[in-house]
Amino acid sequence: MTTTTQGGVPINEHKTLNTVVHAAFRRDLRRFDAALAAFPDGDQRRAADLVVAWDNFEAQLRQHDDDEEQHFWPALRELGVDDALVGDLDGEHSAMLRSAAEAGTAMHALADRPTTSSAASARERVAVLGSALLPHLEHEERDLEPFSASRHGTPQVKAAQKAVVRSHLKTIGTFIAWLSDDADPPALAQIRRDVPAPVLFVVRRLGGRWYRRRIAPTWAA
Secondary structure: OEEEEEOOEEEEEOOOHHHHHHHHHHHHHHHHHHHHHOOOOOOHHHHHHHHHHHHHHHHHHHHHHHHHHHHHHHHHHHOOOOHHHHHHHHHHHHHHHHHHHHHHHHHHHHHHOOOHHHHHHHHHHHHHHHHHHHHHHHHHHHHOHHHHHHOOOOHHHHHHHHHHHHHOOOOHHHHHHHHHOOOOHHHHHHHHHHOOHHHHHHHHHHHOHHHHHHOHHHHHO
């Protein structure tokens, strides 16, 4: 992923769907930080909505990591990527997933006790996750993404993509809706390049209904 500017505003140029997913993780971390900082004391409904959004975020994070470890990284290893690099990234996965679990515990505690104090504790745990997740995303984009993008059309990577789609058919609508939520034009363009138009139409119109009904309004509040 490269960065240019247009009128002083950073524009991300995506070459694979991987960096679009990364952008969605960064977006949600910002959203949770802002929402928890402004949490209204005693607002049970707001707490419940944030927990639903969190559970989706954590599920997307774990799914993304599983897809990399089980499908994409083996394909890239076959294509000759530095095995030590993938090993380092794998270790970072383990650390950030531990932080995600701790943040999830704090988020669910907020649902049980919806106070500004609980929100502050959850915000701290989300920040700890960010301190592990954000450097990992930067590391992957800097050192692995160029190799991956240059081999995007290889049989190995295409096979990995198909395996991921097959394993997540029931959740792909939520994934696309989550990925597209407030995405910038370059990200949306990459989604259209990687997802066939008929599939994209169906999953956006049908499969993404739950996300649009249950989670998207949380961020519009």
